[in-house]
Amino acid sequence: MMKRIVLAAGLVLALAACQGENMSTRHLAPIPPATMALMASKGMSQNDPILMRAFKKESEIEVWKRGSNGRYALLKTYPMCRWSGQLGPKTREGDRQAPEGFYTVTPSQMNPNSQLYLSFNLGYPNEYDRAYGRTGSHLMVHGSCSSQGCFAMTDEAISEVYALAREAFASGQRGFQFQSYPFRMTAENLARHRLDPNIAFWRNLKEGSDYFEIAKDEPRVSVANQQYAFSGDASVMAAVAQKRQTDDQQVTALAANGVQPVKLVYADGGQHESFRQALYGDAGQGGSLAVDASARKRLGDISRPEALAAGPQEVVLTANRKPRGASAPMAYASQRSGAAPQAGTASEPAAQAVDSQGPSVFGRMRSFFGG
Numbered sequence: 001m002m003k004r005i006v007l008a009a010g011l012v013l014a015l016a017a018c019q020g021e022n023m024s025t026r027h028l029a030p031i032p033p034a035t036m037a038l039m040a041s042k043g044m045s046q047n048d049p050i051l052m053r054a055f056k057k058e059s060e061i062e063v064w065k066r067g068s069n070g071r072y073a074l075l076k077t078y079p080m081c082r083w084s085g086q087l088g089p090k091t092r093e094g095d096r097q098a099p100e101g102f103y104t105v106t107p108s109q110m111n112p113n114s115q116l117y118l119s120f121n122l123g124y125p126n127e128y129d130r131a132y133g134r135t136g137s138h139l140m141v142h143g144s145c146s147s148q149g150c151f152a153m154t155d156e157a158i159s160e161v162y163a164l165a166r167e168a169f170a171s172g173q174r175g176f177q178f179q180s181y182p183f184r185m186t187a188e189n190l191a192r193h194r195l196d197p198n199i200a201f202w203r204n205l206k207e208g209s210d211y212f213e214i215a216k217d218e219p220r221v222s223v224a225n226q227q228y229a230f231s232g233d234a235s236v237m238a239a240v241a242q243k244r245q246t247d248d249q250q251v252t253a254l255a256a257n258g259v260q261p262v263k264l265v266y267a268d269g270g271q272h273e274s275f276r277q278a279l280y281g282d283a284g285q286g287g288s289l290a291v292d293a294s295a296r297k298r299l300g301d302i303s304r305p306e307a308l309a310a311g312p313q314e315v316v317l318t319a320n321r322k323p324r325g326a327s328a329p330m331a332y333a334s335q336r337s338g339a340a341p342q343a344g345t346a347s348e349p350a351a352q353a354v355d356s357q358g359p360s361v362f363g364r365m366r367s368f369f370g371g
Helices: 002-019 033-041 127-131 155-170 187-192 199-215 234-256 273-280 293-299 361-369
Strands: 050-055 060-066 072-079 101-105 119-121 140-142 176-181 220-224 227-231 262-265 313-317 323-326
Touching (some): 060 155, 187 199, 187 234, 199 227, 199 234
Antiparallel strands (some): 050 060, 313 323
């Protein structure tokens, strides 16, 4: 034991020598008292294992805690300040896409000296991504409000999430599951996005989501025949199969009752409505695109702010997946009441300046549908 302590102390001193006297200690910040009180009110401990889920369209990241009964319960939902790209998986280096899929975050993926306050690496590409030859690196959840393929939460929020992960690791958790989705995997969302080219992939992700929703436990994840394969308790797997059948019937009924297929076209990703209102007010309804100075000071660098102001364009599709017409920019999906902004994101390894120019929404639509 003494030998391990000496070795650990030596490693800390060596790192300090390399980093100089300015080595950050922000990664040691305690879990805020309000969150500790919230955990106590829910019968949770800072030592309990965690699991995270991200939803692009809703721009939210959830942190769940596993209790003594082996089931996870929702601790807190954090609004995302920024994610980039479109709904859909990341496929290649430089495509600005944030990953979708099932990832595992281990202690070695935590970055206490991130240039984006604090961060952790999602582990992209995972086995599934590699099966498709996908490329990319340094895909993170981090502070700031800038993204080139990452999930940005703001410095305050990443500090809290980082502390939750740190304490779970210190108590013996070897890695936590990070589930990343395009949207909440409801029958309504699947009906609306039923003609999207990614629908088969999203239905595959839904199997894992359904397992978690039913069992409140993480599914065991593997890859077989270039598909995610999920396994776990036999009774839960049977319930997942039944839920899939029920939801498929509901999707069919929604389509028959006139729910139109759509595609959301983003100028470049999105952010939680609470941040958009703080930054731009009613810019999407013809107001100023100028970013509020106090909000910019609080959030720091904001990548491509002009791409965020109006929200995504909702395009109604015909049966052959061609646009029937585009509505005005849609309002961001309504969020849970009382969810206060807590953090933002950008991409690693460094917060680089991002070209503020880029294809217009019309140009993006042309690239998606041809013409």
